[in-house]
Amino acid sequence: MQQQEATHETYEARVERLRDIIEDGAPEAIREVCEELHPATVADLLHELSPDRILTVLNMLDEDQRVETFGHLPLETQRDLTAFLEPRELASLIVRMPHDERVDLLQRLTPEHTAGLLRMVAKTERDDMLRLATYPEGTAGAIMTSDYALLDQGLTAGQAIAQLRQAAPEKETIYTAYVVDKNRRLVGYVRLRDLILAEPGTPLGDLVEHDAPYVRVTDDQREAARILSKYDMLAVPVVNGGDALVGIITFDDAMDVSEREATEDMHRMGAAGLVETSLKDATVGLLVRKRVPWLMILVFMNIFSGAGIAFFEDTIEAVVALVFFLPLLIDSGGNAGSQASTLMVRSLATGDVRLRDWFGLLRKEVIVAVAMGILMGIAVSPIGIFRAGPEVAVVVALTMVCVVVAGSLIGMLLPFLLQRFRFDPATASAPLVTSLADIAGVLIYFSIATWYLGIHAAPAA
Amino acid sequence: MQQQEATHETYEARVERLRDIIEDGAPEAIREVCEELHPATVADLLHELSPDRILTVLNMLDEDQRVETFGHLPLETQRDLTAFLEPRELASLIVRMPHDERVDLLQRLTPEHTAGLLRMVAKTERDDMLRLATYPEGTAGAIMTSDYALLDQGLTAGQAIAQLRQAAPEKETIYTAYVVDKNRRLVGYVRLRDLILAEPGTPLGDLVEHDAPYVRVTDDQREAARILSKYDMLAVPVVNGGDALVGIITFDDAMDVSEREATEDMHRMGAAGLVETSLKDATVGLLVRKRVPWLMILVFMNIFSGAGIAFFEDTIEAVVALVFFLPLLIDSGGNAGSQASTLMVRSLATGDVRLRDWFGLLRKEVIVAVAMGILMGIAVSPIGIFRAGPEVAVVVALTMVCVVVAGSLIGMLLPFLLQRFRFDPATASAPLVTSLADIAGVLIYFSIATWYLGIHAAPAA
Structure with a gap:
């Protein structure tokens, strides 16, 4: 009982208590606090501090938490922080970020900064970033991520799970995996849920859902969010003009799109222009x-x-x-x-x-x-x-x-x-x-x- | 190549082609068509037909597809269809529906109709429906579902996966499972992704995320959607006044809430009243x-x-x-x-x-x-x-x-x-x-x- 009470105090009241520690606590105390909290909460607590203070705290965290917390900071704050990082440090951070988030950041840097940074990363990563960065704002291509899980049609359910398990640490989601033909054209998708339910020897072909609803890279982001919501999908696949699978848009990004588009529409309908930052931060x-x-x-x-x-x-x-x-x-x-x-x-x-x-x-x-x-x-x-x-x-x-x-x-x-x-x-x-x-x-x-x-x-x- | 072309014709053009078959094709042809399509699409094709025609088509589908398709029909159509169903048929449909969807439908039936129906279902199901139906519209309680997956803290990762596998067919999601204490108070949650990644012998306790963000049954639905979106959660747990876990709200329902709330706000901001039905259907x-x-x-x-x-x-x-x-x-x-x-x-x-x-x-x-x-x-x-x-x-x-x-x-x-x-x-x-x-x-x-x-x-x- 006592222990439960303690657990329940946390999310509502603890954040406030922890704010003080983050603002001027000792390094060890800060790390402990941050490890207990969701990266989104840590980012919330950090984002109003000065850039060098944010970096001090970020450097105390372990790799994963650092990357996730950084990704939850507002894009303007991320951009401001890059100025304080060595190109090498920044490169090592960026290659670990989700593919969609890092492109958003990249597009906010100066061309020289981007060029310097790209020289630091491996060619495949660089190509991926450059490719994702080519899609105009507002399109499905601009918010998709390229770290989705692919499965070979010839596997069994058991083999597929083993493969997803290996791939999991680098993929945005493993709950939906995609099957493509030799030209990378989308054949269908497989749900992890169905893989788990099936006998390990079941051929993957029996579990593939054909006729996956999809969007094209050039489609409006709203369309992607609409399709994802209509079909209750965790992620919607994105194909290019040649019908090749080039990315997926996950539900969390689709939710952000819906929210942002609703805000834009309301601002337009109130003839207020598009105020894209927080009203509290707007000058x-x-x-x-x-x-x-x-x-x-x-x-x-x-x-x-x-x-x-x-x-x-x-x-x-x-x-x-x-x-x-x-x-x-x-x-x-x-x-x-x-x-x-x-x-x-x-x-x-x-x-x-x-x-x-x-x-x-x-x-x-x-x-x-x-x-x-x-x-x-x-x-x-x-x-x-x-x-x-x-x-x-x-x-x-x-x-x-x-x-x-x-x-x-x-x-x-x-x-x-x-x-x-x-x-x-x-x-x-x-x-x-x-x-x-x-x-x-x-x-x-x-x-x-x-x-x-x-x-x-x-x-x- | 040819085969791929055929596959890709489908989602955009096929739906139109299939509309004719659904409207006046032979039963066998209809069933084939419907089995190929997503239930949301079938519901889209059906919802403008007459109730008896919809029922004829629904009765041709296999159990799962029938329940899912029915759930994707607009609530008014669902309600209209119930008048054509025997109480026993309706009861067998309703016990198979997701717990949140069936309560939405139940609340649109007449009290007599509901009473007759409830007599047909088992006590545990009945209690669940009555309990979910008590939460006022607009609260988190009103959109939560009670078919979430629970895990015992004492299990290993391997045992937990085995248990989720057994539970999967009845649960809304198995991608997040919850851990509660003996008073049903929320201790934390486990991601299926982490279970799959872990060695089978890993104690579940090592994988539980404590400090799960949660909402209360009486909280505004918007708050639930906001928390889910902020923490990129697949589902947000819902606790009652005694901190006991009573349900979860999944991302698809949270997306619907965001959309609906944005629509309501815009209608209010345009002083247009709250037009809750489709503008095309509004009289x-x-x-x-x-x-x-x-x-x-x-x-x-x-x-x-x-x-x-x-x-x-x-x-x-x-x-x-x-x-x-x-x-x-x-x-x-x-x-x-x-x-x-x-x-x-x-x-x-x-x-x-x-x-x-x-x-x-x-x-x-x-x-x-x-x-x-x-x-x-x-x-x-x-x-x-x-x-x-x-x-x-x-x-x-x-x-x-x-x-x-x-x-x-x-x-x-x-x-x-x-x-x-x-x-x-x-x-x-x-x-x-x-x-x-x-x-x-x-x-x-x-x-x-x-x-x-x-x-x-x-x-x-």
């Missing part, structure tokens, strides 16, 4: 640079709304009460549009909706929007009557139906248009849709008012 | 019911903006040109606010930012907002001068600085306030923040205008 300069461009673009779009209002200045001067309903009406269009774009952008991102579905969804959106517009029009009519009499109330209610429909259609169609022309649909942010809906709203409102109230608008000076 | 009625409430709330908030404008009617009548700048100014505040709330909501959701960080972030946001406000103010000044002369330009520039700061602070603080009072921070949607920023913007703009232009405002009639 004022970075945040301003990311956010101002969209604010500027939107302000200049709003000039059109302003121009629309100016165009109808006579109508406004004649019935100033109309201005009271302006925010309420144009915002309703913008809000309905934000809803529609949010639903579409997310459905396009998860693959729930495809480009070809646009027409069916448009039809549905029209019906939804008309229904919502009528409900909203009925809801605001009493306010119209109370504030400005029945005449204006009719204008307000009619406008409400039209702006909700216009806003919804803008919000629904914009993501499809963006996707169609190969932009990111998430660019159809709430603020962008709102600004477009505002322009439409101003024109609709004052046009209906001018027409219905029998006032003739004249262009502003 | 018009559902979409209207989800979307109208927020539109109504926002419209009534906009009345305050309208009232603000009405309050300054005299100012507007005196200088109608001010109205031209109204959308541009109040939208800039709303946009800056949307950016701030987007960044905060996402950072709170991923755990990058915690409640206690609010003050540091507030300080940074003030600096960012003032910088952005000044840049925006400078950018709009020429338009102010051109449209309405230097006097109005000063008002517009001054207002711009103030509304960008006000909007940013509203957008930044609202998610923290919501989280603090245990609401979902994602409720701080772009439209909500925009509406609040609009009210602030109207008051700021016309106050500055009234003061600077030396006009005295009088309340509207």
